[in-house]
Amino acid sequence: MLNTMIMKITEIKLLKLLANSILISSLFISNALAEKRESRALVVASQQAVLSSELAAKIDNIPVKEMQRFKKGDLLIQFDCSLYEAQKDVVSANANSALIKMESDEQMLQMRTIGKYDLELSKSEYEKAKAELLIAELNLKRCKISAPFDGAVEEILVNTFETIQPQVELMKIIQTDVLELEMVVSSEWISWLTIGHPIVVYIDEIQKEFNATVSGIGANVDPVSQTIQLKGTITDASPALLAGMSGRVLF
Numbered sequence: 001m002l003n004t005m006i007m008k009i010t011e012i013k014l015l016k017l018l019a020n021s022i023l024i025s026s027l028f029i030s031n032a033l034a035e036k037r038e039s040r041a042l043v044v045a046s047q048q049a050v051l052s053s054e055l056a057a058k059i060d061n062i063p064v065k066e067m068q069r070f071k072k073g074d075l076l077i078q079f080d081c082s083l084y085e086a087q088k089d090v091v092s093a094n095a096n097s098a099l100i101k102m103e104s105d106e107q108m109l110q111m112r113t114i115g116k117y118d119l120e121l122s123k124s125e126y127e128k129a130k131a132e133l134l135i136a137e138l139n140l141k142r143c144k145i146s147a148p149f150d151g152a153v154e155e156i157l158v159n160t161f162e163t164i165q166p167q168v169e170l171m172k173i174i175q176t177d178v179l180e181l182e183m184v185v186s187s188e189w190i191s192w193l194t195i196g197h198p199i200v201v202y203i204d205e206i207q208k209e210f211n212a213t214v215s216g217i218g219a220n221v222d223p224v225s226q227t228i229q230l231k232g233t234i235t236d237a238s239p240a241l242l243a244g245m246s247g248r249v250l251f
Helices: 002-036 082-110 116-141 187-191
Strands: 038-045 048-052 057-061 075-080 144-146 151-156 169-175 179-186 198-203 208-217 227-234 246-250
Touching (some): 179 187, 198 227
Antiparallel strands (some): 057 075, 075 144, 208 227
């Protein structure tokens, strides 16, 4: 009986030792995995654009400078559109004449002094004049280029007083109020990574941490490196954080 008790005590001790060993091994593995859940990231602008001209005109004013920040709706480029304003006045007068002619023909048709065909021609002329007026108004709107988002001027490609043609590149701008992260991680991570997963990025240049979330997971895995691209959105960006900076991301 004594031997049986000794054996049971020994078995209990062995089980405890085994359990402690498994616990220690699990903690070691978890810590090892946690240490590996780190990646490098590049800060990029969520939007960038190259503004170009939609008409032929002389540049009258560029109220912003390179590296200057602006708000959505701010004027970036103003063209001299005296010619387009004059064209709009002419087209507007033609549209008004066409309207008067159509209304007059409607009355004359009631008095049966003209035929229905004449009235239809008047209506067609009026519709044509309205379309021409719309084109003239659109050209006038193109005389100003306003900021499509909050951002900064990256590069100005033209100068004031230059006469440019349609499709000529004028200015490069980037969005600054929403910044993103670009990362490359092990393809094995997609087994637990999801959109919205919280991450923390430590930016080397300014030595600060920012909260972010995973906002995009690549559509394919690189077969050579067995990696996949990720995108993240920084949720608490500050003016000190700029596109082009890089840092360490902790998952």
